[in-house]
Amino acid sequence: MDELYPPIAPRAEGFLDVGDGHRIRCQEAGNPAGKPVVVLHGGPGSGIAPMARRHFDASVYRIVLFDQRGSGQSTPDAGDLTANTLWHLVSDMEVLREQLGIERWQLFGGSWGATLALAYAQTHPSRVSEIILRGVFTVRRGELDWIYRGGAANLFPREWEAFLAPIPPERRDDPLAGYRELLDDPSEEIRHRAAVAWSVWEGATVSVRPQESFVRQYAEPAFALTFARLAVHYFSHGAWLDEGQLIRDAGKLAGIPGVIVQGRYDAVCPPITAYELHQAWPGSELNLLEGAGHAVTDPGVLAALRAATDSFRG
Structure with missing residues (x-):
């Protein structure tokens, strides 16, 4: 973990009312007069991770983190799907930015956090200084x-079999739909079993x-239920995006410096997506890491992320 900056505690923490009955948990750390960066967690459904504060030089950066709707300590309870879409999250970021008096901020996100970063930046490009994905x-x-209909099964056949196990055989042609039914089942036992199986597949x-x-970590029941409910909710709706929208509209990011850190052997989000985004995003830099997968702790990932945050701290 030498590629991370030393642990740092939040300097301020609280809840922000963003409407629709939702209050999101927010944190700040680092230099209050420093360069603003907002950290966008993955999932959807994971939440603030203390390690996320350690990607940044705390003497230079004003580090902002928040639990997205239905995630972490945000309220209503974790896993709440009411008024919870990608565009609600984009709106929440603007409410948070204005509340903090930030003119422009850097976006930092991985996996689902990268999705949210792209959606926000393409909606509010004038509010973005740089992007690290x-x-x-x-x-x-x-x-x-690829990940939910058998592509990655070619690499993880035993794990795929366990992923399919909770779904009735006649519903296994569309696992996403099958899991949506299971997670809405009246039986708590069925819902929990499905949530753990869904989450363990990613783990x-x-x-x-x-x-x-x-x-x-992914099998922990409380985490798994939130993680599975939100992921299935978002992915069943295509995250309320037009097909291919975030690649199609990458030209809107022209003039925003960006670094894309991508594992060559990422089995969750294969590198073709990062490559196509890089091709469509004028001026972006693609750092394709040999020997790395999807995890932030895979070889070379932490070092590449620190190099990116350091390069933008001036």
Whole structure:
């Protein structure tokens, strides 16, 4: 973990009312007069991670983090799907930016966080100073089919079998739809079993070298239920995006400096998406890491992210 800056505690923390009955948990750390950056967590449904504060030089950066709707400590309870879409999250970011008096901020996000970063930047490009993305995901049909309809099964056959196990055999041609039914089942036991199976599939595929610690983390029932409910909710609706929208509209990012950090062997979000985004985003830099998968702790990822944040701190 030498590529990370030392641990740092939040300097301020609280809740922000963003409407629709939602209050999002927010944190600030680092230099209050420093360069603003907002960290966008993955999932959807994971939440603020203390390690996320350590990608930045705290003497230079004003680090902003928040739990997205239905995630972490935001209220209503974790996993709440009411008024919870990608565009609600984009709106929440603007409410937060204005509340903090920030004119422009850097966006930092991986996986689903990269999705949210792209959607926000293409909606509010004048409010973005730079963008750093990891493990790019744009919710295209082909990306969802790869991870949830058998593509990654070619690399993880035993884990795929466990992923399919909760779904009735006649519903396994569309696992996403099958899981949506299971997670809405009246039986708490069925909902929890499905949530853990969904979540463990990602834990099993996230690193280039599968690690039991990831599986245990993703199998924790409270985390799994939030993670699965929000992911299935978002992905069943294509995140309320037109097919291919975030690649199609990447030209709107012209003039915004950006670094894309991508593992060559990312089995969750294969590098073709990062490459196509790079091709469509004028002036972006693609750092394709040999020997890395999707996990932020895979070889070379932390160092590449620190190099990117350091390069933009001036």
